[in-house]
Amino acid sequence: MAIQVKVLDRPLAQTSYVRAMLKGMAITFKHLVDPHKKTVQYPEQKWDISPRWRGTHRMLTDENGKAKCVACGLCPQICPANCIKLVPGEDEEGNRYPLVYEIDEFRCIFCGYCQEVCPEEAIHVGRHYENAEYSRAGFVYDLERLMAQTHPVCEMWDPADPKGE
Amino acid sequence: MGGGHAPGDTSHGDRGHAHHDAPYEPVFVGAVKDELTEILGRYPTKMAALLPALWIVQRERGWVSDSAMAEVAQLLDLTPAYVKGVVTFYTMYHQHPVGKYFVQVCTTSPCGACGAEKVVEAFLKHTGCGELGATSPDGRYTVIEVECLGACGFATPVMINEEFIESVTADKVPELLTQLP
Amino acid sequence: MGYPHTSHPKETPVLSQYFGDPGARSLDGWKQRGGYRALEKALGMSPADIVNEVKESGLRGRGGAGFPTGVKWSFMKPGDGKPHYLCVNADESEPGTFKDREIMRWTPHALIEGAAIGAYAIGAETCYIYIRGEFTEPLRVMNAAVKEAYAAGVIGPNAMGTGKRIDVHVHKGAGAYICGEETALMNSLEGKRGNPRIKPPFPAVAGLFGKPTTINNVETLAAVPHILNRGAAWYKGMSRGNPKSTGTKLFSVCGNVAKPGNYEVEMGFPFKEFLYELCGGPLPGRRFKAIIPGGSSVPIQTVEEAEATVMDYEGFIAQGTMLGSGGVIVFDDSQCMVKHIARLARFYAHESCAQCTQCREGTAWTTRILERIERGHGTMADLDTLLELADQMTGKTICVLSDSCAAPIVSGIKKFRSEFEAHITGKRCPMGATAAA
């Protein structure tokens, strides 16, 4: 038994594609001549990102070139993705420092809690998006790599609007 | 009166090291030991004789060294750490050697209102000590500021070793120093 | 006697009668001046009768708190089988006070006599006189007098030939203001750090060496022989109308005043008359500005308040301060109050025993803030902080050292706020002085 389908009768004005096509072409041509171009010529040209952009991490260093991190253990504690591995140690001067500090950027959800919780302002999420890798392993950043990053870091708060309102 | 510090103690060198150089000679021998025994008779506990014993040490040696604290501790059945805690509480026990003349100038408010600071300055200048708590290069003087000496009506009181001098003013200081033997 | 000046006719010299009289120092000299009659009489009385007589006289502690002495003595339960102790608090270290020093220097036997009577009255066989280490001369005089008294049999195993044992020992302190606090003094006597103890237990229950102990000020005990000699009614009569404050009181006067020294007046003497007549008023060309009437621990008075004060326990309280130990510190208009309050705070910071948090940290912190203001680096908010800290330091610690530090700060800021503000707005001391470095 065949299924009975009711076919709607619609006027030609509604079913013709010509009008819509012309409308679309009009927009296209308008943009062709528009002086305010939106297209960014990446990679020659870089996108200007928000100061609150949260990208891959960077570890800041002190004036002696050592990581500011004191291995307090707050970032692995607060990390919701559990992507920070930290093993504390003691250097030759008896100061606490991270023996192992690794962030798995592939697991990271870029919430920025690590930066927010850091009492030493050591770990930061970066204003940076060019971080492609050929392997998953390449996304596990060790301390050396985190320290070697040079990109600017995220401003968690707009200084003019500290409460984020 | 001048019996505070036996001369010759200044040979003890810098703080804390004196007793390492030469073997420590006990303070409480002979008559001094008898004196302590007499003092012990005044109190029901041995510990109570601690302050008097430390005074004897300071009288005999001019200061209270770590070794002396250990000696006192042993005599009174205390531990050296305990004795050290007590010694550091009281300001009048010297924990390192001081000059032959230990000058204490009261600078608490009532004396301060009557020019005690100038007296201190005069002492520092005329003894050559330079700064408070330091011993003059010739080993003769140590000048310190102290809190209330309890003679506020006789501002400014100065103690030189055991001698209490009332109503000292800055201009009297040079004369005072020349009178010391 | 307005020692070191000659006596003023308006004084009532009882304790200070022989100040400046070297003859009174020896046992014989003291006996010639009527000494040790009271002790002889006392040893013939029952301890309870002595306590009653002292109670009747209205004598109150002269060390600062003003607790009735007879009542204090009556706390010592007789016949409890424990040794009792009497401590004499001669650790006079309250800035501005130097009365006990003179009593011990000139009339050592007055103290020994008073102490012996006190010891007998509370059932103690041993009395320790704790004298601060800085008092080298009083120590020497007292040691000699005790030796003399032992030799003459006035005290010792057979005091005055009555068969009663009264031992008196002089104990030399070693430089700690806090040892003037009674429980700290006991700890110090026991050979410990001079830390005040938490109360209860009170000294009358467990004091020196854990045994019932009474502790009295030098001036208090020195007054006792006079009370026994001349009767409680006579002593009580020396008061200008306030039955709660009786007898005479030694006031030590120091600072910017024409004639500093010790003055003995009847309780209730007008402070204005005292300052301007007995003490000779301000130095030439100067005016009084502020007065601390009872040793450095009591609130500061302005001249107006001081002039309206009558000199007894209640009179000072009525004017917002305390009689304290009777050490009158006078500042004239050449003095910077900020500097002096900072200096007083530094005194307390130096003397804090380090037990209670508020005192250990608070005295040092307030000192640093005050010194900063004095150097011209203060802010108006600092004044509020100081007042708040002073509140935190009052009534919250084991002893009252931090309260003592807070009292001049609070009263100073309240009464001389303009001087503080001048330092802050002017960014320097308007008097040109700086606190001792």
Place this chain on the structure above:
Amino acid sequence: MADVQLVNLTIEGRQVSVPAGTSILEAAKAAGVLIPHYCYHPSLSIAGNCRMCQVEVEKLPKLAPACATAVAEGQVVHVYSERALEARKGVLEFLLLNHPLDCPICDQSGECELQDYTYREGRAEGRSQEPKRFNPVEDFGGDVLYVTNRCILCTRCVRFMDEVAKDTVLNVSERGDRAVIGKFEGKDLTHPWASNVVDLCPVGALLSKDFLNKARAWELDRTPSICPNCTQGCNTILETRDNVVVRMRPRTNSEVNRYFLCDEGRLDYRWMNRTDRVEAPLVRRGDRLVAVDWEEALKAAALHLNGKRAFVLASPKLSNESLWMLSRLVEKTGGRGAFRVAHGPEAPLPGVPDLALRAERAPNVRAAELFGFTKSDTPLSALGSDDVLVIADHELAPADAEAVQRAASVIVIGTTLPEAARHALVVLPATNVAEEEGTFTNLRGRVQRYLQARSAPGMARPVWWSTGDLLAFLGERAGYFLASEAFAALAAARPEYAGMSYDTLGLKGQLLAGAAAPAEAARS
């Protein structure tokens, strides 16, 4: 207790009745209210110096220090009144005045009372503009490091050394805000119980060198346990991080160790983390030991034991359950059991009755003897040449090697395979005290539970489990799946343990039937 007078009072609206003379602070604890405090510790004298425990008591003009104020009938105490909170806020500000804000690098962080109370009651921001006092870190000797700047002068450590250890090596030096905890040069914290000052310290001023920078407090998993290092049976907490035991600390038990643990016990935990372990059941095939599954190994062991007498060398470090099961093996085969216990110097803690580091350095000597194992310095001297030697996690001394060679066959149930028992026919992997649940019986007959703190390596099982299965292969009814079942069977079989179960033991333990309570006796 009938003659003790009770006092009724109200704390934070809760009615409590406590014996007269109790402090408000202790009464509040009984009422379930924690009054913040630093200097107070129940094992030490009252110092009353931190002033943190100030509470408002109705009808008293001043705030009362709860630690030093005795309860009174009808008292009404307000812990969280505005005045009390204000006073405590003041104390916290004063304490933090010179206390460095170095929580990120402080080992105490996360278990710091200053942190806790500041978070709960303190000011959000400090007002001090003045520089903080600075003093260098000092080595106090022993296992203790003194970080002077963090010290709040509560003097718990000084009082512990003075009153409990009775070795006054610590003092308060100087006075005013210059005051620090001091010691005499050359006199270190070498008392065998000195490290307790680290636990007593409410802040990070006294630190354990052993634990320094090792872990953060919040990363640790905590398991109630019993110190396995002597017969005293001190209650402990095993703290693990990533399945590794990193610290052992005392757990309060007023009947055994109060609040304390000796240094030797405290620092002797590393062996629990040994990695050179037997991880699978091994059976000898020719000259090699081959890993097999449990069933095959147990079958092999049962085969060797069949008809032979078992000589069981049982470690006194094994649990009650394991030792009992081994004793059943002895019984079943008509064999014998023996053990040796290591000895060391005894070190009492003078201030606590009946507490010492005992000479016998094993936790369960009492049960081993109770279950018929003979204590001997040469436990293998009675080994018959026809016996099967079962070495149950027992350490072998060089002198034992010859006897081990003499045995007809050797079965090892152990955490490791001893060198002298390389020729064992069957090796059954066992768990150690940190990896299993069980009970010990201490020298006074107190039966106490310990819980599992880390996972067992490989296929290792508790000794009671493997022995039970072995007995099952020998025809006994002895298969238990839980330690509590094994213990229940033990309690049913042995009259000394009658009536006990893991539930009744709780975490404080129970005395064997007929054993006197020594702590009680010493205290009365």
